[in-house]
Amino acid sequence: MMTFRSLAVLTLSVSLCVACSDTSDRATPVAPEPVPQESEVWLDEVTGLHWQLYGKGSDNPEFLGIIPAEAYEYCQQLEAGGYSDWRLPRFAELQSILVGNPAVEAGGECRVGAPGAGTSDGITPACASTAAEGEYGGPGLQGCYWKEGLKGACDRIDPFGRHPYETLAADPANDKPDNWISYITFATGAAGYNHACSLAEVRCVRSDEPSAPCELNGQPCHDFYRSVAHCEQDLTSQADTLRVTVTLPGPLPVEQPYQLLGFLYESGPNWYPPIGPPAGGTDYNQVFFADEGAPIFDETTPFVMEIPATTYYREALLEGQFQLFFMLQSVNVFPPIPVDGDFVYGEGEAAIAFPLNGAEHSAGMLELEVELSLVGCPDDTPTACRDGSCAVDEAACELTSLCPESSSCHPDCPGDDDILSCVYENGFDAGALTVIDYPLAEGWNESDALETCATIAGVNNPRIVHGGGQSALVQQGGSASGRCVVEQDSKHYFLMDVGDIVCNFAGGVWESTGPYCESYATP
Known part of the structure; x- marks a missing residue:
């Protein structure tokens, strides 16, 4: 058993x-x-x-x-x-x-x-x-x-x-x-x-x-x-298996990463980022590097992982199209959503069909080599531009503060005094201060804004500020930032610099290309 x-x-x-x-x-x-x-x-x-x-x-x-x-x-x-x-x-x-x-x-x-x-x-x-x-x-x-x-x-x-x-x-x-x-x-x-x-x-x-x-x-x-x-069944001996050699593109940002995950997810148009439980792979495909006897994994030492095409508890075999996903988590952030400094693999990759022979599982083996990609910008180009590219600094990004009709901003944006901003310690970014904006024009009041902000994953010690140049768009709207728009009860609120993974996790729409005006706009 x-x-x-x-x-x-x-x-x-x-x-x-x-x-x-x-x-x-x-x-x-x-x-x-x-x-x-x-x-x-x-x-x-x-x-x-x-x-x-x-x-x-x-x-x-x-x-x-x-x-x-x-x-x-x-x-x-x-x-x-x-x-x-x-x-x-x-x-x-x-x-x-x-x-x-x-x-x-x-x-x-x-x-x-x-x-x-x-x-x-x-x-x-x-x-x-x-x-x-x-x-x-x-x-x-x-x-x-x-x-x-x-x-x-x-x-x-x-x-x-x-x-x-x-x-x-x-x-x-x-x-x-x-x-x-x-x-x-x-x-x-x-x-x-x-x-x-x-x-x-x-x-x-x-x-x-x-x-x-x-x-x-x-x-x-x-x-x-x-x-x-x-739960008493273990079908891994019958299952087809992926044998994956995993490599890194460069040095790790930390001396010892927290964990490496390698799992299979059901293929579909919205599978990435995977924010739900995996369809395949077992507990052996979750490696904690602080454990005694944990293997070495760095830019010079590849990691070889075997992923059986079974459910997590081994009680059933996988059939259909599946996506292979890896994440090397640098630090322990829960839930384990990829953040800057992590390494990932899977987005845009071809699906894998199980059984491998198209008929039935026969303990077949498929050898693969994958290289993980760093989440965020590398040290030599640390600034994230609105179009998803990286640059040496903000001036190197192609920026504009204009408000064309194709943009979600417009010339009549409200000022900072017309925005309720929730300032909080970001649990996904080592406690860094982050801002979420709630425009008064959308019908927000302080109590509703604070209550909504407090329910968002990763928000610690939230508080509402009003005016004084503290809103996210007044501070960051003309710089290299991205905006996530979330609708709740026919009202919108706006998250800045959260990235598309966290935005999708929040159920928002990621505006990755901009441009954005320097004060608020309602889409």
Whole structure:
């Protein structure tokens, strides 16, 4: 039997499950029987739900997590507090005990658990934590993002995925209901979907009221929708494999990089940048260079990696067109989106068809050589121009401050006093100060601008400034900068110098060619 490991690559909370019904069928306040003192049970007097006071294994340092199939069985067999009708909670029920992250709480922008929600809904900024990596702190006991009264540790680290354990919910992902299931990470306040072979935590629930039925068959949702994955299978010996020799174009910007990722993603017009879980490759295709015995990889020493055409947990073989993607991450930035100083491969490359022989997997081997490309501009031309080129300095870029009709700016741009700017420490850029602009003409007010800014991935310690020449476009609009335009509730806001990868991740439109006026413009 294979060893279960946690998927933690290129995801926001980085993972994924399908809402079986409507998230509005949350339990309403009832008058349940009182819970005896010193019980193993905690009663939420708002919803009337009984919860395990501690999650499974929360007081056992040797507990290494549980997969969803085992979690279902564990809850069904649980006897605690004099009750024997425990079950795995629906996402809406698990969401009802989350506090400290409004975007993920009930009624927030995060769509995990909503009708029709799929894996892509779990990797949006709205479902991520608003806290910086390593600086999480919810209002609950020991900084957990759960209601007062619940106990246990929420910050235990998955030894394989190297991130805090997720807590499972019963709702699977609409697009992949057989093997992706929803979760909330109470150490960070984030939510998402993860593979049904991934290790997680579980906190069972029960109610004096009957569970709401699913629309499709009339049975209780938690009793019908069960993620199924053949986690005991390991098909790597049957799978076709890529044997890739990876090289670098020059020296590394750091003495020791953080990790190298090599994975396969389903081919399609929008596959790059890959901001979701990979379709193929295993945990052996994620190399951490700080680990004991880690190989050397630099400009003089190539790295050879074998990538099997199986799913991450090896339980299924890949069939169809797939894109090969590599990223050498210089420093630990989460989620692992390529930033300046990283090296990548994959954009614009031809897809690879599996099985290799066009018929069936036969343990075939395809030899490839790839060279990674540096993200950002090299040292000799460090300035990024609007057209995507690099130059020695801003003067060397072909710049213009004109506002032609083809541009999104126009001569009647509002001034700096007409812009609310969110200044924050950029978690993707080692805490450098960054600005997002919210024009008053778009209908923004200070509270809405600050709330929106705080939900964007990578934003730490946000604050609103108004006027005084502090808006992004007044500072940078006439220089070598690029602009990302994001629409929310029929209003636009503008991110500067974030790059197309982060812009796509935010759901924005990257204006890579400009030109831009020196004050604001609304497209």
